[in-house]
Amino acid sequence: MLRTRTTDDAIRIGRHFSVSFQRTLRLPEDGRTYPLPPGLGRFPIHRVADYADRVPESWRRHGGVFIPMYQREALWMAFQGADWRPNAVKIGVGMINALSGHAWNQSLSKDKQDYIVVPEQPWLDGINAGKGLIRQFVAMPLGMGYTVEGQITGREEAGGMQIIVYDPKPGKFPEEEPRWGRRGSDYICCCSQAGPGVEMGLAAGGKMEQKIYPDSYGIDTWDVHTFGRVYVHIVNSMMYREITGSEPPPTPVTAREYTRYGLPWFDLYDQEKATIEESGILTGVKSTGDLDKKLGFLSQQDDAPVDIPATTVKGLHPDEEIVPDGQW
Numbered sequence: 001m002l003r004t005r006t007t008d009d010a011i012r013i014g015r016h017f018s019v020s021f022q023r024t025l026r027l028p029e030d031g032r033t034y035p036l037p038p039g040l041g042r043f044p045i046h047r048v049a050d051y052a053d054r055v056p057e058s059w060r061r062h063g064g065v066f067i068p069m070y071q072r073e074a075l076w077m078a079f080q081g082a083d084w085r086p087n088a089v090k091i092g093v094g095m096i097n098a099l100s101g102h103a104w105n106q107s108l109s110k111d112k113q114d115y116i117v118v119p120e121q122p123w124l125d126g127i128n129a130g131k132g133l134i135r136q137f138v139a140m141p142l143g144m145g146y147t148v149e150g151q152i153t154g155r156e157e158a159g160g161m162q163i164i165v166y167d168p169k170p171g172k173f174p175e176e177e178p179r180w181g182r183r184g185s186d187y188i189c190c191c192s193q194a195g196p197g198v199e200m201g202l203a204a205g206g207k208m209e210q211k212i213y214p215d216s217y218g219i220d221t222w223d224v225h226t227f228g229r230v231y232v233h234i235v236n237s238m239m240y241r242e243i244t245g246s247e248p249p250p251t252p253v254t255a256r257e258y259t260r261y262g263l264p265w266f267d268l269y270d271q272e273k274a275t276i277e278e279s280g281i282l283t284g285v286k287s288t289g290d291l292d293k294k295l296g297f298l299s300q301q302d303d304a305p306v307d308i309p310a311t312t313v314k315g316l317h318p319d320e321e322i323v324p325d326g327q328w
Contacts, residue, residue: 001226001227001228002014002165002167002226002227002228003228004228004229004230006045006046006047006065009042009043009044009045010042010045010080011045011065011163011230011232013087013163013165013228013229013230014087014165014167014228015082015085016080016081016082016085016087017079017080017081017087017089017118017165018079018080018081019077019078019079019080019089019163020042020043020045020077020078021042021043021045021067021075021076021077021078021232022039022040022041022042022043022075022076022077022078022123023039023040023041023042023043023073023075023249023252024037024038024039024040024074024075024076024125024252025037025038025040025074025252025253025254025255025258026072026073026074026136026138026205026206026252026254026255026301027074027136027205027206027207027208027255028206028255028256028302028303028304028305028306029205029206029287029288029289029290029301029303030206030303030304030305031207032206032207032305033133033207033208033209034206034207034208034209034255034265034306034308035208035209035265035266035267035308035313036125036208036209036210036265036266036267036268036316037074037076037125037208037255037258037265037266038258038263038264038265038266039076039078040252041249043067043068043069043075043249044067044068044246044248044249045065045066045067046065046066046067046243046244047064047065048060048062048063048064048065048066048233049063051243051244054242054243055233055243056198056199059233062231062233063231064160064230064231064232064233065230065231065232065233066160066232066233066234066235066243067232067233067234067235068234068235068236068237068240068248068249069139069200069234069235069236069237069248070139070236070237070248070251071139071140071141071200071236072138072139072140072288072300072301073138073139073251073252074136074137074138074139074205075137075139076123076124076125076126076136076137077091077123077124077125077137078122078123079116079118079119079121079122079123079124080118080119081118081119082119082177083119083120084173084174084177084178085168085173085174085175085177086117086118086119086120086168086173086217087117087118087165087166087167087168088108088115088116088117088165088166088168088215088221088222089115089116089117089118089121089163089164089165089166090108090114090115090162090163090164090166091115091116091124091161091162091163092104092161092162092163093127093137093147093148093149093161093162093201093202094147094148094149094150094153094156094158094159094160094201094202095149095158095162096148096149096152096153097114098124098126098127098128098148098282099113099114099115099116099127099128099212099276099279100112100114100128100279100281100282101127101128101152101279101280101281101282101285102114102281103153104162106164106224106227106229107224108166108219108222108224110219112276112277113214113215113219113276113277115166115215116212116213117213117215117216117217120213120216121212121213123210124210124212125137125208125210126204126205126208126210127148127204127279127282127285128212128276128278128279128282129207129278129282129283130275130277130278130279130283131275131278132209132210132211132275133207133208133209133210134207134208134210134212135204135205135206135207135208135282135285135287136204136205136206136207136208137202137205138202138203138204138205138288139200139201139202139203139234140200140201140202140203140288141198141199141200141201141236142156142157142159142199142200142201143156144156145291146203146288146291147159147201147202147203148201148202148203148204148282148285149201150201151284151285151286152281152285156201158201159199159200159201159233159234160199160200160201160231160232160233160234161202161231161232161234162229162230162231162232163229163230163232164227164228164229165227165228165229166222166223166224166226166227167222167223167226167227168217168221168222168223169220169221169222169223170223172217172221198235198236198239199233199234199235200234200235200236201234202234203287203288203291204282204285204286204287204288205287205288206287206303209267210268211270211273211274211275212275212276213273213274213275213276214274214275214276254302255306256302256304256306259306259307259308259309259312262309262312263312264312264313264314265308265312265313265314266313266314266315266316267313267314267315267316268316268317269315269316269317288300288301289301289303
């Protein structure tokens with residue numbers, strides 16, 4: 001079992017892998033495809049064990065960590081790894097695989113890739129929509145039927161996110177960093193008050209250009225018996241204050257306001273890269289805005305199209321950071 005710990009608002013699993021959760025702009029759900037939004041700072045991460053007397057009993061059973069989010073706030077995941085010794089990583093949303101749409105399990109699929117390889121995959125902003133697109137991760141309370149979990153299973157019991165990290169098999173890569181190599185880079189690149197539920201899950205938001213790269217090493221590279229895993233609970237802002245005594249981060253500016261100030265969006269130079277197949281299951285998941293309309297609710301968010309001037313879209317290489325100028 002790989003060691004799991006938290007430092008500097010990041011989860012570290014094994015010797016080289018880490019992930020942080022980045023605050024960001026929520027994309028309009030207007031049918032358009034948007035470039036990569038910026039990172040506006042890390043969500044704070046707390047260990048469940050440090051607040052065992054204040055968290056729900058179900059959290060104590062799962063253990064893991066928790067982060068605060070506002071209802072309809074978006075996030076993306078920034079990965080760090082060693083390019084000379086990569087890891088295979090599975091991502092779940094409410095016990096649903098974020099790439100395949102299948103029920104969560106600890107194996108790696110030999111049929112269709114249901115995992116990413118880090119550090120080759122620098123980030124993940126949402127569920128796999130296929131054809132080089134994702135649908136943004138957006139927080140919603142459990143019990144309303146909006147989450148990916150609720151739409152696929154008809155139940156909302158798990159919530160949060162699940163992560164499993166696998167080491168490569170012995171002998172596949174060096175045990176120590178080659179003298180000519182470099183250490184893994186921290187790719188930092190490429191929201192309304194909480195609703196009725198205390199615990200939250202992830203729903204589907206707007207569309208974004210983002211590829212999920214095929215595994216260039218092959219599934220036989222990974223040791224499915226040597227892994228580390230963590231359960232990431234998501235809690236609303238009110239309960240976060242009660243549990244920790246701290247204030248959650250402020251909700252980010254809207255995409256419209258951000259663009260009005262001429263701040264940058266991003267486009268990754270990865271035209272030579274392929275992307276994995278779309279998931280027939282996940283393509284059927286409705287966005288939060290679509291469900292608002294279906295359920296007869298007034299719009300809870302500004303989904304008017306945002307026109308992004310080409311001059312504000314910055315070309316980006318994978319080893320650059322997606323952060324705007326100034327502090328947010």
